[in-house]
Amino acid sequence: MNSLQEMMNASLASMFESGKAKEIVDGYVEKMLRDAVSSATRPYSEFGKALEAKLTEHLQVDFEKIDFPAYNHLVTQVVQRALRHTLMDDAAKKLEADIAEMLAGEAPKEITFSQLVEQLKEWAREDCYEAEGKYAVTASIDELKYGSRFVYLDPLPDKEQYNCRFRLMIKEDGTLSAAWMEGKDVGKGLFLGGLYGFERTIFQMYTVKTRLIIDTEEPDIYQPEGGEE
Numbered sequence: 001m002n003s004l005q006e007m008m009n010a011s012l013a014s015m016f017e018s019g020k021a022k023e024i025v026d027g028y029v030e031k032m033l034r035d036a037v038s039s040a041t042r043p044y045s046e047f048g049k050a051l052e053a054k055l056t057e058h059l060q061v062d063f064e065k066i067d068f069p070a071y072n073h074l075v076t077q078v079v080q081r082a083l084r085h086t087l088m089d090d091a092a093k094k095l096e097a098d099i100a101e102m103l104a105g106e107a108p109k110e111i112t113f114s115q116l117v118e119q120l121k122e123w124a125r126e127d128c129y130e131a132e133g134k135y136a137v138t139a140s141i142d143e144l145k146y147g148s149r150f151v152y153l154d155p156l157p158d159k160e161q162y163n164c165r166f167r168l169m170i171k172e173d174g175t176l177s178a179a180w181m182e183g184k185d186v187g188k189g190l191f192l193g194g195l196y197g198f199e200r201t202i203f204q205m206y207t208v209k210t211r212l213i214i215d216t217e218e219p220d221i222y223q224p225e226g227g228e229e
Helices: 002-019 020-040 046-058 069-084 090-103 115-125 197-208
Strands: 109-114 139-142 148-154 164-169 176-181 211-214
Touching: 109 115, 115 139, 115 148, 115 197, 115 211, 164 197, 176 197
Parallel strands: 109 211
Antiparallel strands: 139 148, 148 164, 164 176
């Protein structure tokens, strides 16, 4: 018994002297800390909810107050600086990547109503799962009133104007002055998580105030392969 006790004491002494005991303790402490941080920062935790609220507060951008002559560079730089002051490095990099993707490419200075509807149809066919197999899209335009008119677009057919996914307001000369996507005012907030396809097209058109040329008030809304109603 004394021999076993002596061996245990000697082994413990050796582990402390060699630093092995410290390594074991460090490992347990590190694991405990990682688990605690992971639990505390989950989306449904109090910290996660507070972080989400703080991000929402700090990431509001009023595009009405920003001039976009070189919007790709300007917007990216401004938002990057804001992100670095409010987010951890990893989160900032993810959001910066989303913003860069959202602003990639060139928005047209002018586009006809027919061309815009064709882009909507292509997006509905290839990238909008809810419109897969549908025979047409929705595209309509209001009469000119008080110097402006509204354009209504949706990847699904036969949608009522007030239910359309995209709503654009253009001036008498066709300049895009306001835009809404799924009820959200494009000019009063930043879309996180990235925008793709036709959604990104509408966002970019708004930032550069693209001129929409009304070449027809009854564009071809039908998909080339037909489809279900």
